[in-house]
Amino acid sequence: MKKMWKNMLGVVLVAAISSGAAIGTSAYMMKSEQPVFATGVENTFKQPLRLANYNSVAAENTDFTKAAENTVHGVVHIKAVANAKEPDGGGQYVDPFEFFFGNRGFQRPQPQPRVGSGSGVVISTDGYIITNNHVIEGADELEVTLNDNRKFAAKVIGADPSTDIALLKIDAKDLSIIPFGDSEKLKVGEWVLAVGNPFNLTSTVTAGIVSAKGRGLSMGGGSKIESFIQTDAAVNPGNSGGALVNTKGELVGINTAIYSHTGNFAGYSFAVPISIASKVASDLKQFGTVQRAMLGVNILSVSDISERLSMPNLDAKSKSELEAMKSKTKVSEGVYIAGFGERSSAKEAGIEIGDVIIAVNGTKVKSANVLQEQISKYRPGDKVEIQVDRNGTVKMFTVELRNMQGGTQIIKGGDSTEVLGAAFKVLTDKQKLQLGVSYGIEVTGLTKGKLQDAGIKKGFIIMIVNNQQISTPEDLEKIVESILQGRSEDQGLFIKGFYPNGRTKYYAIDLAE
Incomplete structure (x- = not known):
């Protein structure tokens, strides 16, 4: 009996010593806050200890x-x-060989x-x-x-x-819809689904994660607004226009493009954020055209300045300009203001060349693509808070956005402003004296439209349109609207005017096209 108690006492003692050693080691580890690598090598970097959360759910268990x-x-x-x-020339085609040697005509295959x-x-x-x-x-x-x-x-x-x-x-009713989500709250690494009809395979769903936000692809020139959501969800031809949704089933993007050398999915797909797409759709429904808001600035991502400086064969002038930009920049992210457009609202608000835009209405701006995305959510006449870094000092400016013609008014599809694609202003008394005229309006800006297509340049002075003297922009707008609404016998505009160098020009513009 004595021997049995002795053996039991030994076991309890060993257990107590082992427990004490384990507790002491754990306390030491937590106090030191130094995690140990799986290899047994101590982490010498200053990092807090993070214990695994047993309540976390593995990615593969996410329910789609x-x-x-x-x-x-x-x-x-x-x-x-x-x-x-x-094809031009009609459907009957006579082969020269047949004409001379066979004297027969034959029908060209009909285009499909x-x-x-x-x-x-x-x-x-x-x-x-x-x-x-x-x-x-x-x-x-x-x-x-x-x-x-x-x-x-x-x-x-x-x-x-x-x-x-x-x-x-x-023409349908009671359709199933996908509710809008908030693409701005999407996080890199978040699960998303791409829903569409690749290769005419209807109702196809693929899954992936958000790989990047604010991605630009340089797909179509300076007029393109590119701030894509990049994912690795499989997207193929036929998916274009389909839905990118989050795990709640909310629409966060419109699948648009893939990056591929073969034309098929190669690991990258891109979607227009719903913050942009929904605003565009709303404008098209309400006004018939998109209300494009402008800051009136020439911009360059801060990250692009160093990249361009490293380009080979950079000419001396460009190198000097880029080095001057770099010397003024005190931040590593943002959008550098390199210049201003005509009637720039940003310039009038107090923003200067060399300022770096770092936020719009509190949303951080890392690149020109992100700035485009933020401004595209607004309409002309809206006011936004622009935060800039000026030589290391943060400043705030309230900017009233304008349309591409330099005004703040809403443009309706098919109206004279959109059709002509130009901004005008009344000649000042000083201009009239210098130019030797008593009436006329100046073309102060041009976008895509009838005037630009006709070859009219900025600075042109419009004097007479369809035999009527033009003294204000409203005079021209009334003539255009009367033609568009069928209240005039004219089908177009016959414009007479001159450039500041004195060269008289005539332009004929067909509004029926």
């Missing part, structure tokens, strides 16, 4: 089924048909219609659908097929090549 079920019915298939165009396809997202129960402009561009007929296989003819409400967004309408 609800999001998929709630979104497939709100994504449609779009068939775009471009009718065959008859071109058919393309893509996807779209239902955003209202009464049939409004967002898709990409490139899905419907050039199409003569559009057919929308719902997830339940019902088919509808669709009409284009409006399209915006700058953001590659278009708005369609079908």
